[in-house]
Amino acid sequence: MIAMQLSDPGPVTTDRLTLAHIDEIAPGPDQVLIDIEACAMCRTDLQIATGDVPSHRLPLTPGHQVIGRIRAVGSAIDRARIGTRVGLAWIANACGECRFCLDGRENLCYRAAFTGWDVDGGYAQQVVAESRFAFDLAPLQDRSSQSIAPLMCAGVIGYRALRIAELGAASSGARLGLYGYGASARQVLQMARHWGVDVYVATRSDQEAQSALEAGAVWAGSYTDRPPAPLDAAITFAPVGSIVAEAVKSLDRGGIVAINAIHLDELPAMNYDDLWWERSIRSVANVTSQDVGEFIELAAQIDLKTDYELLDLEDANEGLRRIESGSVRGSFVLRPPGR
Template sequence: MKVRGWAAKEKGAQLEPLEYELEVSSPHEVLVAVEACGICHSDIHMIDNDWQMSTYPLVPGHEVVGRVVEKGAAVEGLEVGQRVGIGWQASACMTCPDCLSGNENLCDHHQGLIVTGKGGFASHVKVDGRFALPFPEKLPVEAGPLLCGGVTVYSALRHAGMSSGQRVGVIGLGGLGHLAVLFAARLGNEVTVFTTTPEKAKEAEKLGATRAFVVEPGQSPPAPPYRLNLLLSTVPYPQDWVAYLHWLDSDGTLVLVAGGPKPLEIPFWALLTKRRRIMGSPIGGRAILKETLELAARLGITPKVEVFPMASVNQALEHVRQNRVRYRAVLRNA
């Protein structure tokens, strides 16, 4: 099938129209007609080759919602015409201990959709059908950011020990942070947000946060009037980690889903005295992605998005680069 996509021809370039062929050549593959695709900062990192693993021409897009138009003979659980979602991960070895325990995202041989192939800024996308999950019809097609940003924060919160009736903190109210607030609050937790402006503090409370503190860039959070069970950081900038650790109660966990190039500097006693932990968390595996989507459909959790036509991809990318989007950008095919 001849496919129309939008591709960066070189590092940092604006996207240009590109035609290429896609075909189902493996029994496990599916071909999906793209209805919508979210824009993630990882797409920009790939366009700019920040991670030194981009190949050009590069078609970004890994928060894909669309319908199956063709499938290989070994594909099970998906039918032609069914709506599916495709996130960052396109494949894994499927035989290692991580894969066999449902943690394909931790597989040493996992592959990203836009690292090894062409992504969802296109009319169609091809992927291993085992990594195309049924996308609930109750969710709007523009909810594609759940497939990357949503599962990233939900998986992190769950693996850090979030259940219900806890005190959960979120650092940063952006594309990731606003989804973390929605999931934590809808599951019955008391949510505290740390953000940079009074306007965002008000927005955090509208999303379900119990309280929001304004912490200007480079400043430290206030002394804690209460303690948190876990604290999720969604920001890629250095923070006063010691001050934030003091917000954690005994056995509390600081979990990071974003980070900068500098190592963390944590005094031993800040962890020892309350048996605190620090952990990192990437995207989620297929099982927790399925749980993320089903929970979102059941509780009415949808990302706050701005929608652009696919042909306006460069305008949308520029809005994301300038941090002008609240909170995620989504491209729609006509």
């Protein structure tokens, strides 16, 4: 099979991914081998490629929004799974024994592994994964693999960010601010509107602001504009510390800012008065298998839309450069040869 592999992180003005020919890997006892049909690209992939997020192993096949069909299974896995269409998300494994795992917080497990960071991911024709983290996509059976792929990180992590912000089906009438309007924020807006939440969007782009209004936001402005009403919660997507500070200033008493980023530059000094009245800042760290399962059901229920552009697998370097420059609407989805 072929894969696009990272060996030398650095500026993506130079191609960081190289085409590699790899022998097919036999799955271990608890694993499955997946023929990949689509893999969406993510800003985290860019941050790993540039070295902003340090690599856990090299060479590495990036990609953690993977859709494919199970080709082979390990000795401990029911062969009935062969042929099943599954999705891989950011979480690839966890110990299952620590206090975090036993409490349903496997995203915090010290021995957790993550797709396209600790283990090879989906910028390839095939991938091996732990069977219990290869998620059944039956609720989305009528959707194409290309349209589902951007759900597996942008959507799932957006769903977890909403949970961290303490918003859900019982939050009708709440006010939510989205700081940034990329692939994840677009999906968060749809989920929040489904729950009856009023959404306020801050973005650097007039075009994105208009797109947010057309998608149902009640207000859209710049990062430094103050929303016309105090927010019960805000989610920041841009990896910029100053935006977190702006979001805090827009909170109502008791409000929460959830930082939806694996990497963030330095947080600026903040006035304690902006944080007082039990306002809080929380990070969103990874996802759990429960998050993924619940999100897949919700995405099917509300027919969650994804904006994406198809790229051939061999064009992954160009995709990284365009993500860095901001010249993408929604997500890029990589298409392996023959798909």
